[in-house]
Amino acid sequence: MPAIRFDQVSKTYRGGQVRALDGVSFEIAQGEFFGLLGPNGAGKTSLISILAGLSQASGGSIQVHGHDVVSDYAAARRALGIVPQELVFDPFFSVREALEIQSGYFGVRNNGAWITELLENLGLADKARANMRQLSGGMKRRVLVAQALVHRPPVIVLDEPTAGVDVELRQTLWQFIARLNREGHTVLLTTHYLEEAEALCQRLAMLKQGRIVALDRTSDLLAGRASTMLRFKTDAALPPSLAAQSRVTGRIVQIKAHDAAEVETILATLRAAACPVEDLEIGRADLEDVFLEIMQGAGQ
Numbered sequence: 001m002p003a004i005r006f007d008q009v010s011k012t013y014r015g016g017q018v019r020a021l022d023g024v025s026f027e028i029a030q031g032e033f034f035g036l037l038g039p040n041g042a043g044k045t046s047l048i049s050i051l052a053g054l055s056q057a058s059g060g061s062i063q064v065h066g067h068d069v070v071s072d073y074a075a076a077r078r079a080l081g082i083v084p085q086e087l088v089f090d091p092f093f094s095v096r097e098a099l100e101i102q103s104g105y106f107g108v109r110n111n112g113a114w115i116t117e118l119l120e121n122l123g124l125a126d127k128a129r130a131n132m133r134q135l136s137g138g139m140k141r142r143v144l145v146a147q148a149l150v151h152r153p154p155v156i157v158l159d160e161p162t163a164g165v166d167v168e169l170r171q172t173l174w175q176f177i178a179r180l181n182r183e184g185h186t187v188l189l190t191t192h193y194l195e196e197a198e199a200l201c202q203r204l205a206m207l208k209q210g211r212i213v214a215l216d217r218t219s220d221l222l223a224g225r226a227s228t229m230l231r232f233k234t235d236a237a238l239p240p241s242l243a244a245q246s247r248v249t250g251r252i253v254q255i256k257a258h259d260a261a262e263v264e265t266i267l268a269t270l271r272a273a274a275c276p277v278e279d280l281e282i283g284r285a286d287l288e289d290v291f292l293e294i295m296q297g298a299g300q
């Protein structure tokens with residue numbers, strides 16, 4: 001039985017004018033660390049909302065550990081620990097109380113030891129008695145992670161958990177989530193940080209305009225499009241033949257090359273145009289390169 005099964009999920013808004021999801025089907029196996037990627041508006045939040053039972057699909061179905069998220073909502077929800085994107089919390093309780101209340105919501109009794117472990121692992125031990133409204137944004141986010149895990153769900157869903165989060169929390173969070181994954185928990189992560197996805201996820205799905213446009217092991221996605229990237233800085237305009245195939249971010253230029261001969265051609269073209277180049281590096285394409293290539297190519 002898969003951890004999550006998405007079956008022909010579609011979602012439209014405004015009476016069908018906006019098609020946010022268009023027949024999305026894939027499975028996440030138990031114990032996988034799975035990444036869902038896509039540009040703004042691709043449909044990630046819509047898919048997670050339907051999974052969480054917060055909104056209804058226009059078509060298709062989702063099962064969590066075999067439980068349909070609509071007809072068998074309570075069982076599906078118990079199997080899920082969802083860390084939401086937005087900071088929603090009750091300002092009247094202390095951190096520990098918030099976690100006890102959440103435990104009660106899932107009918108979990110005598111949860112003190114696990115709550116203590118969560119607080120320690122998320123760097124919240126000294127904040128246990130602090131009132132929720134006294135916490136910084138980053139600390140609140142840690143509490144949301146603890147809240148999502150309070151009932152020890154087998155499937156953990158993280159919806160852009162590190163947006164606007166500092167380096168320390170990222171490391172604490174990923175260490176802890178990686179440990180839970182090693183212990184058998186399934187993890188579904190949506191993120192805009194492709195470095196994180198590349199480092200953490202065994203498999204990735206890429207969504208574009210409500211459709212899956214790539215779904216593969218992370219290593220195969222990278223290897224299948226193996227190519228070399230030339231990166232350098234310049235203040236000058238690129239020769240037109242190179243400008244067309246370059247990605248330019250401020251002074252930084254990235255150009256893809258398929259093989260060594262192409263690298264030589266690019267360098268010769270730059271030299272012939274007397275284009276000054278600083279900090280030249282030649283490296284392998286990373287997930288960001290693959291992502292952009294797939295997004296540019298898909299659906300056109």
Ligand SMILES: Nc1ncnc2c1ncn2[C@@H]1O[C@H](COP(=O)(O)OP(=O)(O)OP(=O)(O)O)[C@@H](O)[C@H]1O
Nearest residue numbers: 013014018020038039040041042043044045046047
């Ligand atoms: N309540 C709504 N009413 C109308 N359109 C909506 C609504 N919610 C989402 N959409 C549209 O559905 C599409 C998918 O949105 P969704 O928020 O699921 O994308 P996303 O991949 O999560 O984007 P982001 O990375 O920006 O969070 C977009 O075109 C969005 O404008």
